[in-house]
Amino acid sequence: MPRSAPARAPITSPAAATVFTTVLTEGPVSRVDVARRTGLSSAAVTKAARPFIDAGYLEELASEGRTTPGAGRPANPLAIRPDREYFVGVKITGDDLIGVVTDLRADVRATAHHALTSHDVEHVVRALADLVGELLAGPTPDGTSNLRERAYCVGVAVSGDVDRASGIVRYSPFLGWRDVPLASLLEDATGLTVTLENDVKALTVAEQWFGEGVGASSFALVTVGTGIGSALVVDGALVRGAHGVAGEIGHVPVADGGPLCHCGGRGCVEAIASTEAILTRARLIAGEPGLTMDDAVVRARGGDEPLREVFAAAGHAIGLGLAALVNLFGPERVVVSGEGVATYDLFEDQIRRTFAVQAFGSAARCGLVIRPLPFEEWARGAAAVAIQSLFVAESV
Amino acid sequence: MPRSAPARAPITSPAAATVFTTVLTEGPVSRVDVARRTGLSSAAVTKAARPFIDAGYLEELASEGRTTPGAGRPANPLAIRPDREYFVGVKITGDDLIGVVTDLRADVRATAHHALTSHDVEHVVRALADLVGELLAGPTPDGTSNLRERAYCVGVAVSGDVDRASGIVRYSPFLGWRDVPLASLLEDATGLTVTLENDVKALTVAEQWFGEGVGASSFALVTVGTGIGSALVVDGALVRGAHGVAGEIGHVPVADGGPLCHCGGRGCVEAIASTEAILTRARLIAGEPGLTMDDAVVRARGGDEPLREVFAAAGHAIGLGLAALVNLFGPERVVVSGEGVATYDLFEDQIRRTFAVQAFGSAARCGLVIRPLPFEEWARGAAAVAIQSLFVAESV
DNA sequence: ATAAATTCTTGACGAAGTTAATTAATCCTG
DNA sequence: CAGGATTAATTAACTTCGTCAAGAATTTAT
Numbered sequence: 001m002p003r004s005a006p007a008r009a010p011i012t013s014p015a016a017a018t019v020f021t022t023v024l025t026e027g028p029v030s031r032v033d034v035a036r037r038t039g040l041s042s043a044a045v046t047k048a049a050r051p052f053i054d055a056g057y058l059e060e061l062a063s064e065g066r067t068t069p070g071a072g073r074p075a076n077p078l079a080i081r082p083d084r085e086y087f088v089g090v091k092i093t094g095d096d097l098i099g100v101v102t103d104l105r106a107d108v109r110a111t112a113h114h115a116l117t118s119h120d121v122e123h124v125v126r127a128l129a130d131l132v133g134e135l136l137a138g139p140t141p142d143g144t145s146n147l148r149e150r151a152y153c154v155g156v157a158v159s160g161d162v163d164r165a166s167g168i169v170r171y172s173p174f175l176g177w178r179d180v181p182l183a184s185l186l187e188d189a190t191g192l193t194v195t196l197e198n199d200v201k202a203l204t205v206a207e208q209w210f211g212e213g214v215g216a217s218s219f220a221l222v223t224v225g226t227g228i229g230s231a232l233v234v235d236g237a238l239v240r241g242a243h244g245v246a247g248e249i250g251h252v253p254v255a256d257g258g259p260l261c262h263c264g265g266r267g268c269v270e271a272i273a274s275t276e277a278i279l280t281r282a283r284l285i286a287g288e289p290g291l292t293m294d295d296a297v298v299r300a301r302g303g304d305e306p307l308r309e310v311f312a313a314a315g316h317a318i319g320l321g322l323a324a325l326v327n328l329f330g331p332e333r334v335v336v337s338g339e340g341v342a343t344y345d346l347f348e349d350q351i352r353r354t355f356a357v358q359a360f361g362s363a364a365r366c367g368l369v370i371r372p373l374p375f376e377e378w379a380r381g382a383a384a385v386a387i388q389s390l391f392v393a394e395s396v
Numbered sequence: 397m398p399r400s401a402p403a404r405a406p407i408t409s410p411a412a413a414t415v416f417t418t419v420l421t422e423g424p425v426s427r428v429d430v431a432r433r434t435g436l437s438s439a440a441v442t443k444a445a446r447p448f449i450d451a452g453y454l455e456e457l458a459s460e461g462r463t464t465p466g467a468g469r470p471a472n473p474l475a476i477r478p479d480r481e482y483f484v485g486v487k488i489t490g491d492d493l494i495g496v497v498t499d500l501r502a503d504v505r506a507t508a509h510h511a512l513t514s515h516d517v518e519h520v521v522r523a524l525a526d527l528v529g530e531l532l533a534g535p536t537p538d539g540t541s542n543l544r545e546r547a548y549c550v551g552v553a554v555s556g557d558v559d560r561a562s563g564i565v566r567y568s569p570f571l572g573w574r575d576v577p578l579a580s581l582l583e584d585a586t587g588l589t590v591t592l593e594n595d596v597k598a599l600t601v602a603e604q605w606f607g608e609g610v611g612a613s614s615f616a617l618v619t620v621g622t623g624i625g626s627a628l629v630v631d632g633a634l635v636r637g638a639h640g641v642a643g644e645i646g647h648v649p650v651a652d653g654g655p656l657c658h659c660g661g662r663g664c665v666e667a668i669a670s671t672e673a674i675l676t677r678a679r680l681i682a683g684e685p686g687l688t689m690d691d692a693v694v695r696a697r698g699g700d701e702p703l704r705e706v707f708a709a710a711g712h713a714i715g716l717g718l719a720a721l722v723n724l725f726g727p728e729r730v731v732v733s734g735e736g737v738a739t740y741d742l743f744e745d746q747i748r749r750t751f752a753v754q755a756f757g758s759a760a761r762c763g764l765v766i767r768p769l770p771f772e773e774w775a776r777g778a779a780a781v782a783i784q785s786l787f788v789a790e791s792v
Numbered sequence: 793a794t795a796a797a798t799t800c801t802t803g804a805c806g807a808a809g810t811t812a813a814t815t816a817a818t819c820c821t822g
Numbered sequence: 823c824a825g826g827a828t829t830a831a832t833t834a835a836c837t838t839c840g841t842c843a844a845g846a847a848t849t850t851a852t
Binding site: 216217218230232234235237239240241242243244245246247248249251252253254255256258263264265266267268316320323324325327328329330331332357358360361362363365366 | 612613614626628630631633635636637638639640641642643644645647648649650651652654659660661662663664712716719720721723724725726727728753754756757758759761762
């Protein structure tokens with residue numbers, strides 16, 4: 001699949017990346033403001049910004065009257081042109097593929113799904129290529145051109161142990177894969193540049209650049225659902241762990257002598273608060289082996305105290321895990337999201353209560369955001385990784 | 397106290413700092429080797445090394461025959477001259493001051509103690525100045541000169557919330573201090589440059605540069621004793637926490653519904669494994685309110701099962717805390733040290749056992765070093781901070 | 793000896809960002 | 823409403839830092 005090479009992102013120096021990402025993540029900003037925030041000289045900002053303006057990634061807004069009071073030449077804020085380029089993001093779950101097309105700001109502009117009937121590598125690669133093809137079939141969202149000519153980068157998010165640099169899935173329990181060079185396979189199949197990343201880490205990038213993480217030098221993202229995981233950003237960089245393991249908040253032991261976890265430990269957060277753990281416990285409590293999650297939720301909401309207790313215990317375990325994380329790291333903010341639908345009302349209170357009790361000193365000042373997480377958000381994270389890989393040579 | 401200004405550490409560029417610290421921490425290395433390890437060009441290493449050689453901080457060793465086989469010009473390894481400059485480190489505890497003089501490699505060359513009879517700021521500053529004066533009274537350890545002419549930097553380590561940049565003790569529970577500008581007070585009293593740091597962080601710097609942390613991009617140091625704390629180094633930088641709180645492993649909740657901690661939480665590691673917590677529990681178990689720690693240790697060693705259990709429970713709690721830390725961070729190595737004397741034999745086994753069970757996946761591959769920690773080590777950490785502040789403008 | 797290998801040094805060059813002066817656009821004041 | 827004050831953006835000269843490429847130094851191998 002040949003492709004012409006129009007002027008692409010003109011990253012030529014560290015300063016260029018700094019300036020661009022500042023404008024990208026902090027909205028329209030004047031050059032002087034960028035200089036102030038980044039510590040660069042305003043001359044450097046002028047120089048770095050020009051190639052981006054020439055290539056159509058940034059534009060100069062009209063000085064729009066006066067924003068700051070007082071005398072002086074009004075600023076000409078720099079703004080991103082989100083429709084300059086589009087990106088594809090795909091999240092692979094055990095059952096299906098969820099794909100999105102986003103603009104430069106990682107705003108979702110189109111969506112597509114695809115069921116996975118097999119975990120066979122070739123099948124998945126074909127399905128991925130089909131999905132990408134489908135997503136890129138039409139015109140651009142702004143209607144000025146064809147998507148194929150304005151989207152070159154695909155981001156793919158998979159749970160498990162993923163080596164982003166080499167684009168290899170080292171180990172994915174859900175897919176049953178080991179050492180699959182998915183990025184290059186998909187590049188061959190689509191002719192596009194593919195970046196592969198762990199799903200939680202991808203979501204974290206999206207959050208860091210375009211979500212709650214904006215402006216926070218350190219924050220954490222926790223996902224609650226089938227599994228419980230997290231990713232940590234310290235001083236702007238993702239913590240990767242010496243042996244590839246980090247952010248395993250799901251396996252922080254919080255209940256001494258508690259239930260056995262599939263990891264071999266006892267009392268792990270995941271052994272108490274994962275969807276499965278909750279369901280198992282709910283069935284036991286209710287004495288109904290056939291109880292479904294939906295039913296349990298409905299009944300708990302309806303006031304079934306024993307069932308409410310099960311959810312509260314899960315929230316308590318999560319709160320303890322959060323306290324451990326925050327006491328160790330001291331992030332500025334923590335985002336708790338869940339793939340499970342809207343059962344938040346059953347957790348949130350208890351999470352906050354437990355956290356408030358167990359957070360040490362001013363660590364409790366850390367901002368705690370709890371919110372549901374639509375499935376597409378994962379795919380958006382994948383797209384964010386693609387965006388990031390384009391503008392930051394070596395980072396995160 | 398006037399002082400002449402001989403040629404000091406010639407740090408003029410990032411490369412200079414990189415080259416110097418490489419030689420400092422990784423022993424004699426040839427220039428080409430430094431280049432390979434740091435990614436610099438060998439030309440840059442040559443240029444950066446010269447000022448250090450001229451100023452007497454580095455020296456070129458004779459090519460000492462052939463170390464690597466094969467042809468080629470033999471290397472002239474660069475080595476540190478540890479006696480080029482001396483440093484003072486002081487640790488402040490609630491009861492006394494412990495001071496050391498070290499050389500450039502942070503090797504302790506002289507020691508002095510001083511009891512603290514009051515926590516009054518003026519009294520402590522005077523005591524500190526006296527101690528420093530005493531330490532610097534004699535000739536240099538290498539006998540070539542006077543210490544006063546070869547030591548300009550003092551490092552001070554205090555437990556509590558310390559702002560290193562401004563040299564202010566924000567809050568120290570042990571001393572009952574709030575917002576004491578200790579660094580400038582001591583600079584006025586001694587005429588020397590003073591760097592202030594939290595004690596655990598200081599110890600971590602020593603470990604990172606001269607101890608177990610050498611070569612590890614991420615590691616953690618845990619101290620067990622009156623309090624239980626830790627410091628984390630990720631990608632070579634100390635984690636400081638957005639609100640100044642980080643590394644509070646002592647307040648990671650590991651025993652749901654466990655004993656109340658002075659922090660207000662329940663089941664914190666510190667509420668189970670601090671010296672005080674152990675003693676309280678041992679007295680309860682033994683039914684002897686007057687039991688001393690020494691006696692408890694002796695009896696546990698002698699085979700008193702109930703008492704052994706108390707220590708094992710403490711080890712278990714520490715192991716759980718370590719598992720939380722390692723599962724979240726994935727450090728390459730963890731050092732567990734304790735100020736408490738030599739009661740390690742009663743903990744170590746249980747720490748390792750619990751950790752092995754609860755560490756997730758390859759996180760268990762993290763190297764776990766458990767070892768006692770002589771009191772002087774704290775003062776050495778303070779000296780290491782002084783050394784570091786001299787050679788690294790902005791870091792850690 | 794001569795060639796090959798390896799370390800170290802040197803000087804020209806280039807990239808990136810700084811400072812300082814200049815131009816531009818606006819408000820404020822008498 | 824002219825002229826100064828004030829802030830924004832640009833330009834150009836300069837500084838700094840480190841790379842590159844060529845060569846000198848010093849050893850082993852043939």
